[in-house]
Amino acid sequence: MDGVPVRALEGESIAAALIADGRRQFRTDRDGRARGFSCGMGVCGECELFQDSGIPLRACMTAAQPGMRLRSSRYRREIPTDTYPPPAAEELIVCDVLIVGAGPAGMSAAELLGRTGIHVLVVDERGAPGGQYFKPLAASQDFRDGVPGDSQYGEGRALMQRMSDVGVSPLVGTTVWGLFPGADGGFEAGFLGERSRGGERRSCIRAQHVVLAAGAFESLPAFPGWTLPGVMSTGAAQGLLRSYRVSPGERVLIAGNGPLNLQLACELVEGGAEVVAVAEAAPARRPAAVAAGLGMLVSDARLAAKGIALLARLRRAGVPVLWGQHIARAEGATALASATLAPIDASGSLIRDQELRFDVDTLCLGYALSPSNELARQLGCQHRSTAPGLLEPLVDGNGETTVPGVFVVGDGGRLGGAQLAQAEGRLAARAIIERFAGPAIPGLERDRRWRDRQRRFQRHLWSLFAAPAYVPDDPDTLVCRCECVPLKTVLRQLEAGVTDFASLKRGTRVGMGSCQGRYCQRQLATVVAAVTGIAPDAQALFEARQPAKPVPIGELASEQPEWGGYRSVEAPSGGEGQCHSRAVVLEAEVLVVGAGIIGLCTALHLARAGRDVVLVDRSPPLTQASGSNAGSLHGQLLSWDFSDPSAAASSPAAQTLRLQQLGIREWQALEFELAADFEMSLGGGLVVAENEVELAYLRRKAEIEASFGLRMEMLDGLQLRERLPLAGATLCGGLLCHDEGKINPLAAGPAVVAAVRDAGARFEVPCRVVNIERAGQGFRVHTTGPTLSCRRLVNAAGGWSARIAAMLGAELPVRTAPQQMIVTEALEPVVPLLLAAAGRHLTLKQLSNGNVIIGGGWPGAFDYERDRALVRRDSVAGNLWVASRVIPALAGVRLLRSWSTVGVMTDGAPIVGEYPGIPGFFNAVGANGYTMGPILGRISAGMILGEEAPLDLAPFLVDRFG
Numbered sequence: 001m002d003g004v005p006v007r008a009l010e011g012e013s014i015a016a017a018l019i020a021d022g023r024r025q026f027r028t029d030r031d032g033r034a035r036g037f038s039c040g041m042g043v044c045g046e047c048e049l050f051q052d053s054g055i056p057l058r059a060c061m062t063a064a065q066p067g068m069r070l071r072s073s074r075y076r077r078e079i080p081t082d083t084y085p086p087p088a089a090e091e092l093i094v095c096d097v098l099i100v101g102a103g104p105a106g107m108s109a110a111e112l113l114g115r116t117g118i119h120v121l122v123v124d125e126r127g128a129p130g131g132q133y134f135k136p137l138a139a140s141q142d143f144r145d146g147v148p149g150d151s152q153y154g155e156g157r158a159l160m161q162r163m164s165d166v167g168v169s170p171l172v173g174t175t176v177w178g179l180f181p182g183a184d185g186g187f188e189a190g191f192l193g194e195r196s197r198g199g200e201r202r203s204c205i206r207a208q209h210v211v212l213a214a215g216a217f218e219s220l221p222a223f224p225g226w227t228l229p230g231v232m233s234t235g236a237a238q239g240l241l242r243s244y245r246v247s248p249g250e251r252v253l254i255a256g257n258g259p260l261n262l263q264l265a266c267e268l269v270e271g272g273a274e275v276v277a278v279a280e281a282a283p284a285r286r287p288a289a290v291a292a293g294l295g296m297l298v299s300d301a302r303l304a305a306k307g308i309a310l311l312a313r314l315r316r317a318g319v320p321v322l323w324g325q326h327i328a329r330a331e332g333a334t335a336l337a338s339a340t341l342a343p344i345d346a347s348g349s350l351i352r353d354q355e356l357r358f359d360v361d362t363l364c365l366g367y368a369l370s371p372s373n374e375l376a377r378q379l380g381c382q383h384r385s386t387a388p389g390l391l392e393p394l395v396d397g398n399g400e401t402t403v404p405g406v407f408v409v410g411d412g413g414r415l416g417g418a419q420l421a422q423a424e425g426r427l428a429a430r431a432i433i434e435r436f437a438g439p440a441i442p443g444l445e446r447d448r449r450w451r452d453r454q455r456r457f458q459r460h461l462w463s464l465f466a467a468p469a470y471v472p473d474d475p476d477t478l479v480c481r482c483e484c485v486p487l488k489t490v491l492r493q494l495e496a497g498v499t500d501f502a503s504l505k506r507g508t509r510v511g512m513g514s515c516q517g518r519y520c521q522r523q524l525a526t527v528v529a530a531v532t533g534i535a536p537d538a539q540a541l542f543e544a545r546q547p548a549k550p551v552p553i554g555e556l557a558s559e560q561p562e563w564g565g566y567r568s569v570e571a572p573s574g575g576e577g578q579c580h581s582r583a584v585v586l587e588a589e590v591l592v593v594g595a596g597i598i599g600l601c602t603a604l605h606l607a608r609a610g611r612d613v614v615l616v617d618r619s620p621p622l623t624q625a626s627g628s629n630a631g632s633l634h635g636q637l638l639s640w641d642f643s644d645p646s647a648a649a650s651s652p653a654a655q656t657l658r659l660q661q662l663g664i665r666e667w668q669a670l671e672f673e674l675a676a677d678f679e680m681s682l683g684g685g686l687v688v689a690e691n692e693v694e695l696a697y698l699r700r701k702a703e704i705e706a707s708f709g710l711r712m713e714m715l716d717g718l719q720l721r722e723r724l725p726l727a728g729a730t731l732c733g734g735l736l737c738h739d740e741g742k743i744n745p746l747a748a749g750p751a752v753v754a755a756v757r758d759a760g761a762r763f764e765v766p767c768r769v770v771n772i773e774r775a776g777q778g779f780r781v782h783t784t785g786p787t788l789s790c791r792r793l794v795n796a797a798g799g800w801s802a803r804i805a806a807m808l809g810a811e812l813p814v815r816t817a818p819q820q821m822i823v824t825e826a827l828e829p830v831v832p833l834l835l836a837a838a839g840r841h842l843t844l845k846q847l848s849n850g851n852v853i854i855g856g857g858w859p860g861a862f863d864y865e866r867d868r869a870l871v872r873r874d875s876v877a878g879n880l881w882v883a884s885r886v887i888p889a890l891a892g893v894r895l896l897r898s899w900s901t902v903g904v905m906t907d908g909a910p911i912v913g914e915y916p917g918i919p920g921f922f923n924a925v926g927a928n929g930y931t932m933g934p935i936l937g938r939i940s941a942g943m944i945l946g947e948e949a950p951l952d953l954a955p956f957l958v959d960r961f962g
Helices: 014-020 102-114 151-165 234-244 260-271 288-301 302-317 376-377 417-435 442-466 487-495 501-510 521-532 597-608 646-648 657-673 690-709 718-724 745-758 798-806 873-884 888-892 929-945
Strands: 025-028 034-036 048-051 056-058 069-073 092-101 120-123 175-181 187-192 204-212 216-221 231-233 251-256 274-280 321-323 325-331 339-342 356-359 361-367 368-371 382-388 390-395 406-408 479-482 584-593 613-615 686-691 712-716 732-739 762-764 769-775 777-782 787-795 815-824 836-837 845-848 854-855 861-863 868-870 895-903 913-914 921-925
Touching: 014 234, 025 048, 025 069, 034 815, 048 302, 069 251, 092 102, 092 187, 102 120, 102 151, 102 417, 102 597, 120 204, 151 815, 175 376, 175 873, 187 442, 187 487, 204 417, 216 234, 231 234, 231 712, 234 251, 234 260, 234 361, 251 260, 251 325, 251 339, 251 356, 260 361, 260 712, 274 302, 274 325, 288 442, 302 854, 339 798, 368 390, 368 521, 368 712, 382 613, 406 417, 479 487, 487 501, 487 521, 501 521, 501 745, 584 597, 584 777, 584 815, 597 613, 597 921, 597 929, 613 787, 657 745, 657 929, 686 718, 690 712, 690 732, 718 732, 745 854, 777 888, 787 798, 798 895, 798 921, 815 861, 815 868, 815 873, 873 888, 873 895, 913 929, 921 929
Parallel strands: 092 120, 092 204, 204 406, 231 361, 251 274, 251 361, 274 321, 584 613, 584 787, 613 762, 686 836, 787 921
Antiparallel strands: 025 034, 048 056, 048 069, 175 187, 187 204, 216 368, 325 339, 339 356, 382 390, 686 732, 712 732, 769 777, 777 787, 815 854, 815 895, 836 845, 845 854, 861 868, 868 895, 913 921
16 A cells, blocks of 8 residues: 555455554545545545556455555546456346345345245345445454354344345445436346456346335534544444454544444444543433333333443443533544544534543544435435435335335435334335235235334434534534535525525535535535525435446446437426416516526626516526536537538538637636636637548538638647547547637636626526416516516526427427536546547536536436436446547546536527517527527627627527528
């Protein structure tokens, strides 16, 4: 490790070996501070290491192998130096039921299903079944003196044996990165397994039913020093102890809420560590404690007795249990050296003048669990918020969600522990067996009674351990540990009126790191609830994106059929919902429908001219395409803008070239005027070619673009590699446009929104337009919020523009094209230009923080029932294949997330101007709308204000369609 030999035991995880060797620091964050082992279950990314080849691994989930050469990682990783192993042909596995998770719930469901002969496939990303609760002993260890360990080990082994006896063998070391609706019913799971010696991989599972038993992860509270090496979750410490017989430290403080911390303390003492104290956030000696204790005894006397025994063992060992205490801070230069507790009052505030400080090398935190619900949310299963940032799926009595055929059981749905999880797993299995007309298995009522008893036990348990909700109060505390976002940055956004998570994410980068929002969602929701008095609901929280966890691009990439242009779908409905009131409650001189970049810039210029402007949008500003696009500033034509070169010069897309140049200059003016950093770079755009046919196409394209004033330069293979050293071997040349570049929508968008607010425009969001009618010389717009009256109406609704126009009997030839984008982990600078491909769908660029954004018009899908754009597995695979063909080194880089947004399709040119026959109704619809957004906004506002246009608008007026 970093050139220093480390001794490991066969079957031991890398993390266990390093910690046993005294290693604390595993990586450094974006600010250069030390980070170390934290969650122990492959969620946080803090134990990420790199092999010499540059391929990353999670030390807590990877077995140590002889001869491994590992090194610490940094926030920005170097581009992999070795060629990533090419994937074999995709393997398809078909089964009746897919179970994700081989913990108590998943194994219980598998055992029952396996008895009936139903084809069951169980997958789990750990190296062995058992989950976080059973934690089987690793192959590196054995039970002392042949003693089979405690009852927890025994119960887990017995369940594993019963599952094996019915012929179910879990597929371990396998990560399900995405769940998708099947093409012909059922479901598809994209997943990654350990590569076999022959280099094969498993890639796709098709199943008629899915049981999600993914368990939960520990949500650590944010406090000063919570990212120091030596600070870890209770589950991480217990995993080291129970699976590997490795102590997390010598002097240990345990802080949190609930009985798991008491169990860890007992196990640490037994293993020889010094536990200085157990800090329990729940207050002691409450009147409700007696009733809660009696309720636990009645519900499950055995479990209640275990809890009493734990307290007795700690008392005998002299370990103090401090009730009503919360962690306040952790301190140390490069690793933990001390930790401080403070009493917590009923409001969740810490009493700072009564602090207790401990010199320790390890701090174990066990405060709360969060369900691993990403896969259920990817499929659109409805959830409800039960506490700030905590989601619970809506399920029936058998665990089936609102998506038929998808079941959620165990702590991945409703937190309740291993006993409840096993009952829920069996009940889900019984419901599935009935659908296959299988034989009835006795015990249904027994399972229901046991489930109900365990739920009662959990209610009483958490009544006993009820603790105040802690709210971070130090402004310098990091609330997002991946992206190093302090509390004060979030508070500034909240003070500006930004409360939805999508906007907070764009404005601060919370939730954009390798944990993908798992650790900051509850922090953020708690802060939002404390500041605004309103807890965010399920729809307000982070979207669940594919992949569920970061995966190497080379594992997902595969060539897919390509096509010309974009693929459109039926436009999403723009009129869902009911009017709250038909009475006119708001009046405006101009109403702008759509708070994307075109609508915002239209409102900005109108408001600055003294007009009374209201913006209405179904979502918060910039939530759709304007906040979800890839950030290209297009100056030249893309390969799919025209198919007939002979007619290209007169095509609508070519006519738009001048408008695109004006749009880029308008972005530059806005950046200067607002004194903001949009992370703009106009270093040029490069379209690469793979053969002589594509080079000939690029030469013809360059002639057309030069005729419109663009600076174009053809490059041969050598010149191409001087500009792009990592270019793929198949590339033989390219076309460089000196008049295009890139922008970061996450930096530019919020600045424009703030400018619109400062100019005096008003926002009514989220608010859907339900109907529009003429009212004298103006319009009356009925929405799911207020009814609005206006003299001028601007339709800037993007993919919903045709729906809005239809409400006035107007026809706009605008189609919807769901398109998806992909973002990688942060890298050292590798892509200096905006990249595209002559014969394939691709745009590729690198942001200033190091993330690479990959797009190019690959189609998404649209879920009309749930009103959301969806990612397509084949589009992810195809887009990544093209990207890694252009820059092969990207194959070893990990994909962080993908998303789909509602794009716009016209004839290749924007649509602006007043609609014929409907005075006062203006349209502002963009193609390449983000590039041209500011100039289209200026033009649209100028038409209303009677200003002269900056160029001939005839090619862009709606009249051109007849």
